[in-house]
Amino acid sequence: MRFPVDAIFFISLPKAALRRKKLIEYCRAINLTDKFGHEPVWVEASDGNKVFHKVDNSLKKAHNRQNLSLSEIGCFASHRSIWRRVLEVGYDSVLILEDDARFDIDKANLLLDNWDKLPDFDFLHLGWQYYAGYGAQSIELVECIDGLELWKGNHMWLTHAYIINQEAAGVLWEHTHIQNNGLDAMTAWIQDHMESYGFNPSIAYQERFTSGVLRSQIHHTG
Numbered sequence: 001m002r003f004p005v006d007a008i009f010f011i012s013l014p015k016a017a018l019r020r021k022k023l024i025e026y027c028r029a030i031n032l033t034d035k036f037g038h039e040p041v042w043v044e045a046s047d048g049n050k051v052f053h054k055v056d057n058s059l060k061k062a063h064n065r066q067n068l069s070l071s072e073i074g075c076f077a078s079h080r081s082i083w084r085r086v087l088e089v090g091y092d093s094v095l096i097l098e099d100d101a102r103f104d105i106d107k108a109n110l111l112l113d114n115w116d117k118l119p120d121f122d123f124l125h126l127g128w129q130y131y132a133g134y135g136a137q138s139i140e141l142v143e144c145i146d147g148l149e150l151w152k153g154n155h156m157w158l159t160h161a162y163i164i165n166q167e168a169a170g171v172l173w174e175h176t177h178i179q180n181n182g183l184d185a186m187t188a189w190i191q192d193h194m195e196s197y198g199f200n201p202s203i204a205y206q207e208r209f210t211s212g213v214l215r216s217q218i219h220h221t222g
Contacts, residue, residue: 001032006091008040011078012099023099048074059180072182086169098160100207107203114145122168122194127202128156154191157184161204
């Protein structure tokens, strides 16, 4: 499963060794690589204690919600570190995964076999959901690849598996120097500023029914 991107990164906390091991084994089992044949690269997730952006809880308070948690802040910082790397290295595009990401193999192969049919995009969700808590969604179905439902619009939540180009990395970086919500909520409205698409039903999903040491400690909603 070779994605036509310059690099693939996956985010995982250093202490999540078993989750990371499972993901690496899974990626090797499906032969997931970038266009050069390189395996996904581990990016150490932040625990939220040392970050390089400002945190503003005023929006949370306005919606009668708890302040941003350390895990929300850490997840946000972890994704920002990859966006910065995209800009610094000059990647044309990258695939970003979290360590609970898994693929619908048939749909993923269908996508890859028809990659040239995709419209030009800045941000491509491989699996999203909609949450109306912070604004109405503007979205339309795009007829592109038979057997897959591709949508264009905004307010597409979830960040377990997505592709961005350098343009999107710049927009995301510029709009996230101050964190006023979880990663899902912030990226959902930032999608207004770029060509954003996503697949629903999902091509990539989050592994479910995990518990104990396998439960994700990365939280990024809103």
